[in-house]
Amino acid sequence: MKEIRLNKSMSYRTYPHRCEPGSLDFTVREYSLNGESTSEVDGDRLIDVTEYEGWETLSLELEVTIPEGLLGKVFPEFGEIPGMLAVTVHCRDTYLRDRLVLRRDPISSGTYSKTWEFNAQEVTGSIDLRPLLLRTTDAEDSGAYATDAGVFVADGERWRVELNDDSGEGEDLFDIRGTEFSSKRESNPASRFPAKDRLYYLDLESDAEIPVLWLNEDHEEVVPLLQSPEGQYEKLTSELAWNQVMTPVWTRLITIAATQYDSDDEEWPLDWQGAVFDKLHDAFYEDHSPEKAAERLQEELSESIEIATKRIDDAVQALLDPAEYYTKHVRTLSDK
Template structure:
């Protein structure tokens, strides 16, 4: 598996619900772990595992545990017997752009404690791995507006877990935040776009911390982007939406970073601009360092903007690979 490093992304949190939902109600922990053929060991913290001392590992075994407390299911499901829910752990690695739903227990669900062994290879994760437990509805229902009625919608979650691996690029991680906001609630003088827009790249609030705001007016899309639902269709659609959002975001970030680059300084300011060219300099210009690539693109944007913007778009497509993303989605619909 080829690992493509895309560090400028972060988990989207979604905490407003138009139906019965119980955030932070599941009990979740990393119960034990083992590296390669070693024995299982209990981590020092239930929600955090630091593997920095295990450099060079090939396979990581995680034993995760989720507990559904008594009384929770009755709050979020209208059914009394054979409750159509499943437990899923949403795994997200920002460095390798891995997003995967790990099914811990399938329907019908009951209160109680569930464990699942997860195996990860070193070529699929790097930097860090975020783990989010979710209780997801598995069937549609016409129970009314009070409850979640569509399959794939999560109705409860719990504390997030995190696994940190050795990270040679620790300073670059998390430089782009993703948050939700309801654009329709903004005033006329707001910098946010109209309510029919899906997202907004905010570089005004804090030039050193780019933020992608996802419009909460589009509830189903925002919920999907948050990682809710574990079906194959949901995963393929989620990747497609993320790709659609990140393409213009990357294009704008690269262009602005090039325009603002100062060749006379020893350090990048703001820092996120360095991360942009660390990832894209080879795609923009062969055999140029990130600094030289920024300087060259800055010149090209002034002298030949049509060619320069085409070069940026080609580089972003090379990194995000939208063609493959679309093909997977089409194959998923036809299979």
């Protein structure tokens, strides 16, 4: 039986391909602030630096192990395995998404480690770290194995770093993956993926319970900037690009969640829809529960599109705060 929760801890039961969730051994061995003496980690997959104020850089010593026998369970290939081992980071408060690649093409069993350094200007509240093993190339349909580049085939336990007392609530609402839209349409003209000139695709058709935001890797200069920006200028540019993408994505998620809400049911039609209103109900109407906010927005969508879409736009701007990121970008250009 499938069980997926997107507004709580991620939980998976079934997949359309061979997948080994929780099989990667992931740990943060040490951390340091401002490049000073390192500290060992005491908590259970938790690092708490909330007592330290005024730090500028945070360094994490990451280590991920691919156990013997795992690759044969999730890849049909023999010899050189087209895989990538990475750790992703998500800061909900600043909407930072980044990825540190530990090893790729070919991938093999073993232990890999790297240091990841964060600047205090990039993160606040808390950050979540998740190890992933992904395919890096498309393959012919085998019926059992993952065949799309960018699809994850294994992960491990998440770690959280608490930075201050303003940490956010909830988990990711959707997965973010990458693939070439052109190759999808070449292999299947009836593919659900849009044309190769499109930048992204919010996939709600494959499995309505798991929204997936696909980034089009045909755009060889843009997508790497979104996934793995390097340097302060690239990171600021990446923030602007993410705002550009996430504005219509959030608008669509909100509209669908409100439209499909049924006040007569005790539960949300889909868990991610409840997560949307858990996060934004105060931005729509003060002193409204998530359920009441969804019901009222649904009424406004049917009565006045102008009022409802304005309310949605205001909520999305409050969430993403595009003016702040444009201001940071302009100031950086002025300093050059």
